Amino acid sequence: MTSSHPASPTRTPSAEAIDDRVTPFHVDGLDVRGRIVRLGPSLDAVLAHHQYPAPVKRLLGEAVALTVLLGSTLKIEGRFILQTRTDGPVDLLVVDFMAPDSVRAYARYDEAGLAEATTSGPARSGALLGHGHLALTIDQGLTVRPYQGVVALEGGGLEDAAHQYFRQSEQIPTRIRLTVAEDVRPGGEASSWRAGGLMVQFLPTEGGRIATPDLDPGDAPEGTPVPVVDEDDAWVEAQSLVGTVEDIELVDADLSSERLLFRLFHERGVRVFDAETIVARCSCSRERVMNVLMSFGPDERAGLVEDGKVKVTCEFCGRSYAFEASEVANAS
Incomplete structure (x- = not known):
């Protein structure tokens, strides 16, 4: 087996099994x-x-x-x-x-x-x-x-x-x-x-x-021969x-x-x-969530308010973010 290391181009394969x-x-x-x-x-x-x-x-x-x-x-x-x-x-x-x-x-x-x-x-x-x-x-x-x-x-x-x-x-x-x-x-x-x-x-x-065969056009007449590509x-x-x-x-x-x-x-x-x-690793953050909220119109943001807050949960990691209604309404 050859390696990417320039000083030792040939070596035996590593027996160390490393995850991730x-x-x-x-x-x-x-x-x-x-x-x-x-x-x-x-x-x-x-x-x-x-x-x-x-x-x-x-x-x-x-x-x-x-x-x-x-x-x-x-x-x-x-x-x-x-x-x-x-x-x-x-x-x-x-x-x-x-x-x-x-x-x-x-x-x-x-x-x-x-x-x-x-x-x-x-x-x-x-x-x-x-x-x-x-x-x-x-x-x-x-x-x-x-x-x-x-x-x-x-x-x-x-x-x-x-x-x-x-x-x-x-x-x-x-x-x-x-x-x-x-x-x-x-x-x-x-x-x-x-x-x-x-x-x-x-x-x-x-x-x-x-060499790859052409994609099937889907509308060829029945019986049309399909080219064979070796x-x-x-x-x-x-x-x-x-x-x-x-x-x-x-x-x-x-x-x-x-x-x-x-x-x-x-x-x-x-x-x-x-x-x-x-x-x-999840890339969600309070700032990123706020940026998403800002992409909504004022009426849409207002519709997200419950009990004076806007709560958002990341579907990936389950982390929750809570914003005051005034914080979301006044942000720009």
């Missing part, structure tokens, strides 16, 4: 780059703000892992936001990644619908999401217009939606794996949660090697290797990310780069 890290890597022999994420205490911190049932925690954990994989690629100051709106039992997911390292998340669900979906056992993430859409937004602040990509959710999970996003919006061959596991502790002690994710992308220097051998091999990863390997607290990458790609030569730390 994203490790970027390249596999030069396959022309792929990627990232692997392992989340532990940071995921617990995100989930602790609400009393989510286990199926919701699992689904939100997948969303957090996916958002960290994608958002941590940003080389600019800004936010990467994943949001779903669907007709399923979990009708809203929002994960907000603030570059370079902070994440917060929120889920909304229907208790009756969730109970029905899980009556016969654990439900697939696609069944919990249902049908709707997934939006991925890059927000660099007021001076830059946000970029947003939207894909349909049609009963599949977040992995399926991510693959569709890259086919449709980025046109980069991409393979993503997501896993979430609950560590149930004896004696009634609160369980903990872990999430893992792996993303590989095919980015050869010769652009002609990325995938590059290197990308076929990379996908096959990723397909050998077992769920437990992505969340195993005793298996380091580097050892997993070495197992997968050592024959082709894998280079790892400095790992990036991830923390659970």
Whole structure:
């Protein structure tokens, strides 16, 4: 395995398994780059703000892992936001990644619908999401217009939606794996949660090697032949290797990310780069909440007053802010 450290370009993979890290890597022999994420205490911190049932925690954990994989690629100051709106039992997911390292998340669900979906056992993430859409937004602040990509959710999970996003919006061959596991502790002690994710992308220097079929126009006459596009051998091999990863390997607290990458790609030569730390942190503040209130008209602000106060609770972290009615009415 090669390292990002210039003084020691070749070394054995580290056996130290560290949670809440994203490790970027390249596999030069396959022309792929990627990232692997392992989340532990940071995921617990995100989930602790609400009393989510286990199926919701699992689904939100997948969303957090996916958002960290994608958002941590940003080389600019800004936010990467994943949001779903669907007709399923979990009708809203929002994960907000603030570059370079902070994440917060929120889920909304229907208790009756969730109970029905899980009556016969654990439900697939696609069944919990249902049908709707997934939006991925890059927000660099007021001076830059946000970029947003939207894909349909049609009963599949977040992995399926991510693959569709890259086919449709980025046109980069991409393979993503997501896993979430609950560590149930004896004696009634609160369980903990872990999430893992792996993303590989095919980015050869010769652009002609990325051959992808055209998107289905949807209105072609029945029987119209669909052109077959052969995938590059290197990308076929990379996908096959990723397909050998077992769920437990992505969340195993005793298996380091580097050892997993070495197992997968050592024959082709894998280079790892400095790992990036991830923390659970909410960006809400009294000033930010006031700025949101100021975006409302005077009549709207007046309608928020109850018992002489305006009270706002952050959906992400549960922190409450209280303002005097006069404070909100007179602010400008």
